[in-house]
Amino acid sequence: MLSRVADSIYWMSRYVERAENVARIVDVNLNIMLDSTSADQQWQPLVNITGDHEDFAKRYEEANRQTVLEFLTFDRDNPNSILSCLRSARENARSVREIISSEMWLQLNQFYLTVKAAAEGGQGMDSPHEFFTNVKLSSHLFTGLTDATMTHGEGWHFSRLGRKLERADKTSRILDVKYFILLRSVADVGTPFDDVQWAAVLRSSSAFEMYRKRHGRISPKLIVEFLLLDSEFPRAIRYCLNAARDSFHAISGTPIGTYRKPAEKLLGQLCSELAYATIDDVMGQGLHEYLDTLQTNMNLVSNGVYERFFAKRMPETRHASMEKVQ
């Protein structure tokens, strides 16, 4: 497969996943706000989750419902707003139209056009919950079409690799930011409001019911364990990284447990780390520090994917991929 094509498929999926996660985060926050007074409203953390607080601060005076919604949803100058993500996803899809199934293209194009129309018509924010639900469902539909209509070959694995790395990254950010805020407001700890907030963390990852089945009662530690270390819940970081690793190896042809390139090694190490870590180890180390290191490593994996598969090479290195399996 052409490196450029692989790159586009990877980013197409990543951007759709990113749009979905932004929708999740915002939607859940809107829901929480219904249970709190306006004075308690916290909008800045949403911007922090996306990691774009510097960009936000440059162009907006304060973080309130209106500015944050605008920034995260329809702001064309924010490359990570829902609209921008879908525009990028669609541009990537457009450059690989001949590779993906026509159903995928039709759906993604429709998805983008709907959000664009909402942005231009000023609708969407009239009934935000409905809007964000639609974004989530459209993303699921796209993922479903990818699984159901595209050959599960190299291209599909690149799509899955992009999606899972993005999802792992977003789940880690949600955990990081929320945990920080929730533990800081000591006054709220143990109060009903705290439970609502923690339930929201789960809900933003569609994890509420699945968590209940596993652990029942709401407990910050167990929530962290569930979203970080669970091997079966599809939005848990460990699950995502395992799936990313499987696809990476399916593409490279290297058996799992061995590696040829640094990215493959690091991804394997992350999976092993999460497989053997206990929640007490993690908390002992400090959740924020732990997640920070994890995010740095996931970024290194992303860069390694680029180096290994997408970067422009010259034919002198034509046989470079023949390196020994270690």
Place this chain on the structure above:
Amino acid sequence: MKLSEYEVGNFFDEMFGENGRPRAAARPLARKIESLPPGELLTRQLAADRALVQAGITFNVYGESEGVEKTLPFDLVPRIVPATEWDRIERGLKQRIRALNMFIDDLYHDQKIIKDKAVPEHIVSTSKGLRSACLGVNPPRGIWCHITGTDLVRHSDGQIYVLEDNLRCPSGVSYVLENRRLMKSLFPEVFEASRIRPVSNYPIRLRDMLEYLAPEGETSPRVVVLTPGVFNSAYFEHSFLAQQMGVELVEGGDLVVSDGYVWMNTTNGFERVDVIYRRIDDDFLDPETFRADSMLGVPGLMKVYKAGNVALANAPGSGVADDKVVYAYVPKIIKYYLDQDIILPNVPTHICAEPNELKYVLEHLGELVVKAANESGGYGMLIGPHSTAEQREEFARRIAANPRNYIAQPTLSLSRVPTLIDGRLEGRHVDLRPYILYGKDIFVLPGGLTRVALKKGSLVVNSSQGGGSKDTWVLADSPATLQADEMTQNQSATRVAGATI
């Protein structure tokens, strides 16, 4: 919907005869349209428009900002071409392409036609499409113009004329295929009642032709489509053709020259490329040979090409026959190489480079259509009867300054086809671009892009100037013709399935 209200006017109408009744070939369609309840045609038209936007069948508009993608407006009343008429068009086009190919080959070798004074030397040497880098080059199988789109028009005298040849990278064939798909879903009943020749085997014909060009001995050649990228106005078509042929769509940056071959950069290292259907102009193809500032091409590509290790379609340098002044000599070119009279006539053309003709042109600007020799897309054109005095003065200045660059033709009264305008059928002017493939033999796709000038009275059909498109139905004279068409289709289906495994 009542067809009796339709005004044929003082034009040749492709659907209705002079008596105002539908022509024989158009009767099943006319009956269908008459049977539709009021408003139904418009409903189907809107459904077609929606389908085009949803499918993202769009072209980019140059010079406008982000997100400016337009669909080529599609009109659902087709142009119908009877079998006997098509037979003549097909013979005419084959004759023309065969002669043009010999002409190009001659120009880059012995230049016999110039030595024999059938075409003036200065016309050829000043053609913008001439590439000195191609002198002496022998393209695979001796073919230069593999894919041609020739624009045809019908005048009020009922005669079909060749308006111009497009031998560089003619676009539009994807619309032919997509328009047909759309029409089948909109008017399935009419397809059952008429014998309409299929166009869907074009991609496999194209692939066969391209594989035929591969270096000798290559049993499973790798064919790719080379696009300037997603921002090109015809990107949709590049991607569509690659997909339909089942080959890779590549950009210049995906290709690299090494060891005398062209390679593409894949996730698993480098793979050799044998045939490139390039949709990039000569100028941008290879910065080492042509424009050094090109970011779109592949450095060193021409060396590999000249060594016979990769095929390019169309062959670089083919554009020399695309020049509108060279066009004027095509009847002589056909006579010279084939010793035949031209089957499909040219529009009578005044060559401003000839002093007598220049004088005539400058005196009759108000009646003539003036075209720049190397412009396309409807730019650089003066339509005398629709022009203002200032525009004529401006053109007179330009022509006098550079007569070589201009030709003039009488203003034709292009034929019309009923077109849905604000829910009513009105006559609009059309042209027709059939597509011709030159491989093992010459194949003319039975159909083509009918472009329609949607503005009332307008004669400019280009999409950049408010034009739209229609499906073109070439009818089969007998069930045997259809059967033959379908047989190639079935073979194609097997081939495509085989190719993707």
